[in-house]
Amino acid sequence: MKYAVLIHENESRWEGAGDELVQLYHDCHAQFAKEMADRGITMLAGEALRSVTTATTRRRRGDDVMVTDGPFAETAEQLGGFYLVDAPDLDALLEATGVLPEPTIEIRPVAVFDS
Amino acid sequence: MPSSTPDVEVALRNATEHWGRLVALLIGQFHRLDLAEDAVQEAYVAAARTWPARGVPTNATAWLLTAARRKVVDTLRAEAMAARKLPLLVVDQHPAAAPSGSKGEPLVITDDRLRLIFMCCHPAISPGSSAALTLRLVAGLKVSEIARLFLVSETTMAARITRAKRKIVEAGIPFAVPPPTRLAERLDAVLAVIYLVFTEGYVATEGTALVRTDLCDEAIRLARTLDELVDGQPAIDALLALLVLQHSRRSSRVGADGRPVLLADQDRRTWHHGEIAEGLRLLDSAIRHRSTDPAGERLAAKYRLEALIAAAHATSPSPSATDWRAIAGLYAELEELTGSPVVRINRAVAVAETDGPAAALALLDGLDDVLSDSKDLAVVRGELLDRLGRRSESASAFEAAIALATNAAERAHLERRRVAIDDPG
Numbered sequence: 001m002k003y004a005v006l007i008h009e010n011e012s013r014w015e016g017a018g019d020e021l022v023q024l025y026h027d028c029h030a031q032f033a034k035e036m037a038d039r040g041i042t043m044l045a046g047e048a049l050r051s052v053t054t055a056t057t058r059r060r061r062g063d064d065v066m067v068t069d070g071p072f073a074e075t076a077e078q079l080g081g082f083y084l085v086d087a088p089d090l091d092a093l094l095e096a097t098g099v100l101p102e103p104t105i106e107i108r109p110v111a112v113f114d115s
Numbered sequence: 116m117p118s119s120t121p122d123v124e125v126a127l128r129n130a131t132e133h134w135g136r137l138v139a140l141l142i143g144q145f146h147r148l149d150l151a152e153d154a155v156q157e158a159y160v161a162a163a164r165t166w167p168a169r170g171v172p173t174n175a176t177a178w179l180l181t182a183a184r185r186k187v188v189d190t191l192r193a194e195a196m197a198a199r200k201l202p203l204l205v206v207d208q209h210p211a212a213a214p215s216g217s218k219g220e221p222l223v224i225t226d227d228r229l230r231l232i233f234m235c236c237h238p239a240i241s242p243g244s245s246a247a248l249t250l251r252l253v254a255g256l257k258v259s260e261i262a263r264l265f266l267v268s269e270t271t272m273a274a275r276i277t278r279a280k281r282k283i284v285e286a287g288i289p290f291a292v293p294p295p296t297r298l299a300e301r302l303d304a305v306l307a308v309i310y311l312v313f314t315e316g317y318v319a320t321e322g323t324a325l326v327r328t329d330l331c332d333e334a335i336r337l338a339r340t341l342d343e344l345v346d347g348q349p350a351i352d353a354l355l356a357l358l359v360l361q362h363s364r365r366s367s368r369v370g371a372d373g374r375p376v377l378l379a380d381q382d383r384r385t386w387h388h389g390e391i392a393e394g395l396r397l398l399d400s401a402i403r404h405r406s407t408d409p410a411g412e413r414l415a416a417k418y419r420l421e422a423l424i425a426a427a428h429a430t431s432p433s434p435s436a437t438d439w440r441a442i443a444g445l446y447a448e449l450e451e452l453t454g455s456p457v458v459r460i461n462r463a464v465a466v467a468e469t470d471g472p473a474a475a476l477a478l479l480d481g482l483d484d485v486l487s488d489s490k491d492l493a494v495v496r497g498e499l500l501d502r503l504g505r506r507s508e509s510a511s512a513f514e515a516a517i518a519l520a521t522n523a524a525e526r527a528h529l530e531r532r533r534v535a536i537d538d539p540g
Contacts, residue, residue, distance in 0.1 A: 003287070088205065089205040089207075089287045089289040095297070107286075109286055
């Protein structure tokens with residue numbers, strides 16, 4: 001089954017963060033790749049996102065299209081990165097995410113449409 | 116030869132014990148959660164219709180399995196015709212269930228109920244939905260019965276169960292027993308669901324009756340099933356001991372007028388002493404067999420302490436003979452283990468008996484921050500303040516408790532308690 005792994009964290013964590021923290025995250029995500037491989041999970045895509053201060057939101061209201069600066073919602077934790085993976089089941093994926101350092105991870109199955 | 120109606124009824128009732136096993140078996144074979152449940156239901160309906168006329172088959176379970184399997188195959192055929200594609204359930208690599216019996220040899224039904232239980236009580240499903248789903252798929256209760264037990268409409272309950280089943284299939288929750296390294300952690304969720312079913316019956320949060328023994332009975336039945344299926348986890352024995360001990364007092368907890376009877380005022384002769392003996396045996400087993408896995412041991416410790424407290428009450432011949440010091444000590448241990456503010460409240464009740472109401476009241480300090488809407492906190496505070504002679508403070512605590520009570524019998528009890536403070540006599 002395909003899943004999106006949506007990683008959320010409070011961006012303030014990175015304010016004034018040193019190389020050590022960057023290295024820790026780097027190592028943890030490298031370990032995540034290994035944990036997935038060990039469980040028969042294939043990584044199809046994975047990216048970290050720039051800060052929500054760089055986000056642009058486009059909204060449609062009727063015929064009007066509005067473009068604004070910033071994320072669509074102000075929340076304590078923001079979407080900071082994602083993976084797209086193919087896993088045998090939810091438990092295998094949950095187990096692999098155990099090594100990720102971020103506080104909140106949402107796992108969403110990918111919808112399948114009959115073609 | 117046609118069977119008499121009582122024979123059929125007995126056979127059907129006995130066959131209900133195999134409900135969970137049949138559902139699990141069909142899920143293992145066809146990987147279709149939706150079809151398995153419906154097919155087993157239809158097989159029982161077919162049995163109720165045909166057995167009175169044709170007699171109860173020699174192997175009733177095998178008959179039901181064959182009938183249910185035929186239903187699944189029929190539906191799959193119809194779906195193939197309609198070219199509908201529905202997602203399959205994820206089923207782990209497990210020796211394929213290969214029930215025999217087609218050529219007259221005795222049918223051996225593989226027991227897959229454990230996989231079914233872990234699937235229903237997966238932490239990705241809300242505990243309330245897990246409870247409903249477990250009662251439906253494992254215990255074989257009808258949707259209408261579960262709706263009645265949880266005091267919601269049948270439509271609401273049917274929707275809740277359907278949503279939970281869809282979540283399982285679409286989120287890829289596997290039909291699997293977790294690996295040994297995760298067993299204790301996942302067992303925690305299973306035991307919590309069983310405990311939820313029990314406590315919902317023990318002090319019904321809604322409705323008018325204070326105790327709903329049918330829910331308690333179902334919780335005990337589920338715990339027994341789990342106990343039968345899992346070895347080396349003393350937490351299950353400890354939970355079962357706790358439930359059996361608590362339930363043994365059911366006949367005395369509610370008065371003839373439907374009002375709650377406090378522990379001290381209960382007629383201890385009406386306690387079910389055979390059940391108390393069974394609870395003590397189970398507790399003894401849970402104490403003697405320690406889990407080798409630290410997570411399993413932590414889980415067992417929690418239920419063991421709660422069962423020890425229940426045992427201390429159940430074995431006390433009279434209220435005055437209760438060993439409150441031991442109980443206060445057990446609560447202190449339990450609080451250290453769980454960090455639970457609810458445990459702190461119970462500990463305060465025991466401390467009031469050993470060190471007086473002032474010491475107990477001090478234990479409640481600061482709990483309002485973590486338990487802002489706790490009726491139990493308000494009740495205990497009200498009782499302690501009353502004992503200290505601080506009547507107006509006691510009265511406002513009871514008023515807060517009345518505002519928070521959702522069960523009619525309990526609210527009536529609190530209102531009388533509130534009145535008694537103004538007019539002690």
